[in-house]
Amino acid sequence: MARGILQASIQNRGLVLDPRTKLVMLFDIALFVLGSAGGGSVEPLVPILCAMPAVLMLSAKKWKGAATYLLVYLLSWLTYTQLVPLTKGAVNFILLGCSGMLSRFLPGIAMGGYLVSTTTVSEFTAVMLRLHLSEKIIIPLSVMFRFFPTVMDEAASINAAMRMRGIYMGGKNVGKMLEYRLVPLMTCCVKIGEELSAAALTRGLGGEAKRTNICKIGFHIQDYLLFVVCLIPYAVWIMGRVL
Amino acid sequence: MIEIKKVSFQHENAEKPSLKNVSLTIAEGECVLLCGESGSGKTTVTRLINGLIPHFYEGKMEGCAMVNGLNVTEAELYDTARIVGSVFQNPRSQFFCVDTTSELAFGCENMGMLEDEILSRVDEAARELNIEKLLGRSIFELSGGEKQKISCASVSALRPEVMVLDEPTSNLDVHAIEELKQTLLGWKAEGKTIVIAEHRLSWLRDLCDRVICMKDGQVAFDLSMQAFAQYSTEQLHQMGLRSLRDEKIAPVQNSVPETETMQLQNFCFSYDGTPVLNIPHLSLPLDGIIALVGPNGAGKSTFSRCLCGLEKKFKGQVKINGQLWKNKQLLKNCYMVMQDVNHQLFCETVADEVQLGMRSENSSDVERVLEMLDLSHLRERHPMSLSGGQKQRVAIASAILAGKEILIFDEPTSGLDFRHMEQTAALLSSLKGNQTVLIVTHDPELIQRCCDHIVCIENGTVI
Amino acid sequence: MKNNQKLKGKDLINIGIYAAIYCVLMTCISMLGYIPIMMPMLTVIVPIILGVPMMLFYTKVKKFGMITIMATIVGIYLCVTGMGFWPILFGVVFGFLADLIAKSGSYASGKKSILSYGTFCVLLFGNYLPLYIDREGYFSTRQSFGAEYINTLGNIMQPWTAPVLIIAAFVCGMLGALLGKALLKKHFVKAGIV
Numbered sequence: 001m002a003r004g005i006l007q008a009s010i011q012n013r014g015l016v017l018d019p020r021t022k023l024v025m026l027f028d029i030a031l032f033v034l035g036s037a038g039g040g041s042v043e044p045l046v047p048i049l050c051a052m053p054a055v056l057m058l059s060a061k062k063w064k065g066a067a068t069y070l071l072v073y074l075l076s077w078l079t080y081t082q083l084v085p086l087t088k089g090a091v092n093f094i095l096l097g098c099s100g101m102l103s104r105f106l107p108g109i110a111m112g113g114y115l116v117s118t119t120t121v122s123e124f125t126a127v128m129l130r131l132h133l134s135e136k137i138i139i140p141l142s143v144m145f146r147f148f149p150t151v152m153d154e155a156a157s158i159n160a161a162m163r164m165r166g167i168y169m170g171g172k173n174v175g176k177m178l179e180y181r182l183v184p185l186m187t188c189c190v191k192i193g194e195e196l197s198a199a200a201l202t203r204g205l206g207g208e209a210k211r212t213n214i215c216k217i218g219f220h221i222q223d224y225l226l227f228v229v230c231l232i233p234y235a236v237w238i239m240g241r242v243l
Numbered sequence: 244m245i246e247i248k249k250v251s252f253q254h255e256n257a258e259k260p261s262l263k264n265v266s267l268t269i270a271e272g273e274c275v276l277l278c279g280e281s282g283s284g285k286t287t288v289t290r291l292i293n294g295l296i297p298h299f300y301e302g303k304m305e306g307c308a309m310v311n312g313l314n315v316t317e318a319e320l321y322d323t324a325r326i327v328g329s330v331f332q333n334p335r336s337q338f339f340c341v342d343t344t345s346e347l348a349f350g351c352e353n354m355g356m357l358e359d360e361i362l363s364r365v366d367e368a369a370r371e372l373n374i375e376k377l378l379g380r381s382i383f384e385l386s387g388g389e390k391q392k393i394s395c396a397s398v399s400a401l402r403p404e405v406m407v408l409d410e411p412t413s414n415l416d417v418h419a420i421e422e423l424k425q426t427l428l429g430w431k432a433e434g435k436t437i438v439i440a441e442h443r444l445s446w447l448r449d450l451c452d453r454v455i456c457m458k459d460g461q462v463a464f465d466l467s468m469q470a471f472a473q474y475s476t477e478q479l480h481q482m483g484l485r486s487l488r489d490e491k492i493a494p495v496q497n498s499v500p501e502t503e504t505m506q507l508q509n510f511c512f513s514y515d516g517t518p519v520l521n522i523p524h525l526s527l528p529l530d531g532i533i534a535l536v537g538p539n540g541a542g543k544s545t546f547s548r549c550l551c552g553l554e555k556k557f558k559g560q561v562k563i564n565g566q567l568w569k570n571k572q573l574l575k576n577c578y579m580v581m582q583d584v585n586h587q588l589f590c591e592t593v594a595d596e597v598q599l600g601m602r603s604e605n606s607s608d609v610e611r612v613l614e615m616l617d618l619s620h621l622r623e624r625h626p627m628s629l630s631g632g633q634k635q636r637v638a639i640a641s642a643i644l645a646g647k648e649i650l651i652f653d654e655p656t657s658g659l660d661f662r663h664m665e666q667t668a669a670l671l672s673s674l675k676g677n678q679t680v681l682i683v684t685h686d687p688e689l690i691q692r693c694c695d696h697i698v699c700i701e702n703g704t705v706i
Numbered sequence: 707m708k709n710n711q712k713l714k715g716k717d718l719i720n721i722g723i724y725a726a727i728y729c730v731l732m733t734c735i736s737m738l739g740y741i742p743i744m745m746p747m748l749t750v751i752v753p754i755i756l757g758v759p760m761m762l763f764y765t766k767v768k769k770f771g772m773i774t775i776m777a778t779i780v781g782i783y784l785c786v787t788g789m790g791f792w793p794i795l796f797g798v799v800f801g802f803l804a805d806l807i808a809k810s811g812s813y814a815s816g817k818k819s820i821l822s823y824g825t826f827c828v829l830l831f832g833n834y835l836p837l838y839i840d841r842e843g844y845f846s847t848r849q850s851f852g853a854e855y856i857n858t859l860g861n862i863m864q865p866w867t868a869p870v871l872i873i874a875a876f877v878c879g880m881l882g883a884l885l886g887k888a889l890l891k892k893h894f895v896k897a898g899i900v
Contacts, residue, residue: 030790035836056824104836105788112788122345136713136771140779145342146782149383151730153585160553161587164578165600167647180589182758183893187627188585190762192336197716198338199394200349202293202329203401205320206715209355214348214362230878242895299716320715591892627897 011186016057019127021223022115023159026108028230033107041240049233053110055065076102121145122215129213139205147193154181154188155181244404244436245269245292246319250306252296258682263460264306269453270439271404274431276447276468277442279457280660285440288457289409291315292438310405321353328398332410332658334390341392343380346544361400368400372426380531383577386540388419388440395426399665404527406430408439412446413658416539416586416685420446437438442660444487448472454546467514485661485689503529505679506562514548520545520703529563531681535692543683546700549653550681551577563648577649582657584634587641588626594616596642612640616670632663636670643678650674651681656689670694714759716897720771724763725779731756732780733787749834750877757882760826761890770809773822777801790834796832798799800825820883827879831872836863839866 027048032042050073057066079099087095121142128138158181167180247267253260269275277285290296291308294315307316314322321705331337339475340346347368351361369375374392382390391411398406408427409447412420424446431438431450441447448595454471456463465649476486510522519573520542537543549557553596561568568576581587590596597618598609616636626637635655640648652671664686672693674680684690690697699706735752767773781797804826811818 001488011462020452026788027791028787030785031835034790035754063326066854092590101837104732108788108790110788112786120714121341128771136718136775137782139715139718140725140775141782143339143719144783145597147341147723147726148730150336151726155583155730157583160548160551161577161581162551163588164551165589165602165641166575171393172758174815177887178755179893182755183627183889184586184589186759186762186894188583189723189727191585192333193720195331195333195336196339196723197719198295198299199329199331200297200339200719201320201715202324202325203350203429204341204353205339205349206319206718207319207324207353207355209321212352212355212358212359212361214352214365215345217564592895625893625896626894 014061015222016220016224017056017118017121017226018217018219019115020117020130020217021219021226022056022111022119023127024166024230025056025226026111026115027066028233029053029111030106032233034104042237045233045236048229050107052200052229053107053114056114057110060114060116060134062117065110065113067109067115069106073103073106073110076106120215123212123217125219129211130217135211138211143196150192151185151189154185158184158188207217244271245373245587246309247288247291248309250291250304250305250308252291252302252304254300254302256324256449257302259460260303261460262291265460266306266674267455267462267465269436271436272431273439273440273453273690274427276444276451276454277438277457277482278444278454279463280662283457284460285457286409289320289329289407289438289440292405293327293407294318294320295327297328297525311376324350324403325354326403327405327407328401328403330394330398330406330408331411333392334387334414337394338390338397341382343374343382343385343449344378345392347378347397347400350397355399362401364400367646368396371399371429372396373467383696385687386419387414387539388416388422388539390425391415392421392426395423399430400575403435405436406438408441411439412441412443412652416537418538424450429676430535441660442485444485445489448487456484458482480661483662485658485664489511492672496635504527507550507559507562508562509559510546510549510552511559512543512545512557518703520549522700522703522705525698525705527679527698530598530676530679531696532675532694533696533698534694535683535687535698535700536685536690537682539702542703544701545703546578547653547681547683549578550649553579563568574649576648577651579643579651579653580638581634582654584631584638585627587638591625592623593626593629594622595646595676596637600641600645606645608644612643615673616640631659632666635667637670639674647678649681651683653683654685655682656684656686661688664689665692711769711837713726713775717769717883718775720763720766721776721779724747724759724766725783726853728756728763728780729783729851731759739781739874747864749827749830750878752830753824753875753879754882757823757879757884757886757890759825759886761819761883762894764808764813764823765890767808767813770805772800773805773808773826774798775792777804781829784833790836791827792814792834792835793797793896796829796835799831816887819882820887823875823883823886827875827882828872829871831868834868851861855870 029052033046033049054066054070057069060104076099079095080103084092084096084099124145125138125142128141167177249263250262251260261282265288268290277288282316287296290300292310292315296302297316298320304316307314309315310323313323315327337378338346339349340500344365345583346599347365348361351364351512358647370379370441372392372395374396377385377393381394385393386408390602411423415423420443427437427450439447439451440516441506441608448468450469451621453466454468454678455465456541472487474487476488479487485561504526507522507527510520510525511518512520535543539571547558548554550561550573552570555570559683561573588596594609597613614624614638618633621633629637639650655667655671659667668689671680671682682689682694735755736748758889763776777797778794778801779797784793785791806823807818807825808822888895
């Protein structure tokens with residue numbers, strides 16, 4: 001999963017949304033589904049918000065992601081509403097905990113998954129620039145997203161080395177396993193990181209000049225449509241308060 | 244153009260200074276080769292020119308370096324970046340963005356140039372290096388040679404007057420080196436000053452006009468390329484330098500003796516539906532040293548991974564001494580010494596390291612193997628604190644003690660100078676007769692020294 | 707070398723690299739969290755394991771602001787991957803506090819860095835905050851499920867578990883820091899990375 005973070009391929013990604021639209025949608029879900037703001041009046045709208053990640057994933061041709069999300073969400077929702085009232089005691093306790101938390105967290109996680117798998121690092125950087133965030137946040141963040149695949153690659157190599165040596169996960173020595181993994185991982189990442197810094201600094205990163213960005217982002221009709229969807233819960237919420 | 248004035252430098256944690264009172268002047272438009280053994284100070288000189296010393300790699304420094312009138316020892320790195328461009332050894336770790344177009348624009352973005360200006364510069368750099376078709380791609384999909392071209396183009400877009408390259412070919416195949424040479428010839432024609440620190444010399448013969456050889460932090464000699472070319476290969480080797488002539492990969496003896504072979508069957512593999520390896524059948528001599536050559540991205544590493552049993556979906560098998568090995572047995576009997584050995588060292592001491600994964604405790608075996616690989620005196624050291632060659636030997640020791648029959652080396656000599664390359668060759672030769680050794684390499688000098696069989700892979704098949 | 711207190715390119719890149727290691731490891735561990743009952747356990751496991759990279763990070767921290775930025779970035783990452791916007795706020799606040807603590811030990815004191823990392827870990831609680839705030843509002847919409855149901859749900863998300871989670875994160879953070887220090891001494895110092 002981490003490999004896919006902000007590494008969207010530029011070709012063939014279906015309907016393109018401005019990253020800001022995706023962020024607004026994410027906030028909506030965080031606020032109304034995860035945070036259940038707005039109480040009873042917004043309640044009927046929650047299923048629509050929950051369906052949004054699936055719809056968006058479909059629009060971006062992420063068939064698998066959409067299907068998995070829908071399936072898991074429906075399962076947990078059915079458990080939550082149908083199965084839980086039928087059970088008692090410990091089973092009830094566990095089922096309720098699982099399905100309750102899942103159905104609240106899952107839409108946000110799915111939306112996050114959609115956001116990071118359909119956006120590129122340069123788009124994300126461009127958005128942060130537009131939002132007038134400080135360079136001190138933007139530079140580390142873009143390094144971080146650049147570095148994800150590297151960390152995954154290194155971890156995969158270490159894993160392969162461990163398998164060849166016949167060292168497997170689990171067994172008696174959890175602590176040792178952790179040590180064997182973490183220590184080489186850190187060593188390699190630190191080394192590569194140093195080379196990366198050197199290469200970036202010799203091309204002038206961290207200078208006094210204000211950085212520019214050539215990535216083009218902008219709003220289209222699909223963005224405006226989604227904004228309207230995002231605004232509805234707020235409208236209902238305010239109306240509920242006023243009336 | 245470049246003036247280094249009486250510079251001495253010692254890295255923060257180093258015991259010895261890496262440069263001792265070095266003075267150098269390089270004129271505008273010159274193309275200079277810096278050579279010398281590892282640790283002789285040639286990389287340090289490149290870092291002086293691009294300002295990484297003393298701004299990034301800290302230590303005790305005396306003297307200063309001037310480039311085009313700018314004191315780069317004093318100036319901030321981002322000011323130096325306007326006049327000095329740098330290309331480094333490892334194409335994997337020197338890009339900052341994840342797609343090629345942004346990478347080309349990266350330097351210009353840092354300078355805060357206007358968008359149109361950047362776009363036109365990116366286009367121009369791409370045209371110059373003939374990489375228009377690489378624009379807009381994810382860098383992670385590119386081969387090593389393509390990545391190196393992108394980093395050259397990215398530097399080029401800033402239009403610096405001086406180019407500094409630190410071992411740019413360590414990870415490149417013959418074809419990619421030739422392309423890099425074309426790029427450098429282009430820069431030279433534009434009148435840029437070029438400084439290259441490099442072990443492999445043959446590709447620079449028609450490119451550089453001056454050779455500076457470093458030894459123990461001082462300039463050993465400073466000659467024109469014409470004079471340098473007079474040295475015989477033996478003389479170069481004595482100075483610890485690699486050959487200046489093109490070493491052809493001579494087909495060593497390709498007939499496989501019928502008796503002692505292992506049969507590789509159905510070595511086919513694909514990633515996400517794209518076939519990358521398709522070798523229905525292959526015989527390899529048992530207990531020999533086999534070189535595995537071929538261009539970047541031909542399927543060599545997939546082949547090695549399959550042979551090691553690391554690909555779970557791999558269906559092929561190896562017939563050896565009447566036994567049939569599938570994935571599980573391959574994993575048990577084969578071992579790969581990776582290019583970055585750091586991935587496979589886990590323990591706190593060398594002694595622990597080589598015993599990890601041993602099937603039975605047998606201290607006399609441990610002694611014997613440590614002795615054989617000249618590691619006995621290092622047994623209490625931390626593996627990560629050793630030199631590259633020593634780490635490689637620790638990895639080999641652990642493989643032998645774990646009872647591995649087939650050892651695979653991934654680029655064991657990339658970035659090594661002549662002396663270390665020869666040591667590695669001797670080490671690999673010493674394994675002959677006990678283990679079957681496969682070496683994935685681009686290094687003709689290594690093949691010449693120790694291999695007795697060559698397999699060439701291209702487009703996923705043996706040719 | 708230079709005692710320049712301003713953050714430079716090198717420092718910012720360092721933050722990014724360690725943030726990447728941090729977030730990848732956190733994501734891997736969080737996969738356990740898909741068994742939802744494990745979720746509260748994450749405030750225990752994540753701080754302990756991530757103590758190792760963070761202690762290495764602390765050896766690179768010499769200037770004020772680095773820890774604050776690190777925590778903010780972790781918060782942004784959590785937010786972008788769908789954990790709501792509280793982690794960002796928690797990141798800024800607790801990162802800042804952690805930074806102050808480390809600064810009071812001039813970024814060299816071992817004890818202060820352990821305490822500082824413990825504080826840093828509290829930001830993870832930002833993930834769970836939505837489960838605690840607006841409990842009344844949340845339950846009022848669920849009246850139809852019956853009293854027993856609300857009781858059970860209330861039992862899981864008792865308000866007192868909130869401070870328990872915070873303290874768990876803090877204490878486990880300090881344990882993780884100790885573990886990290888031990889590994890640092892055992893491996894990284896010998897290997898010459900620090």
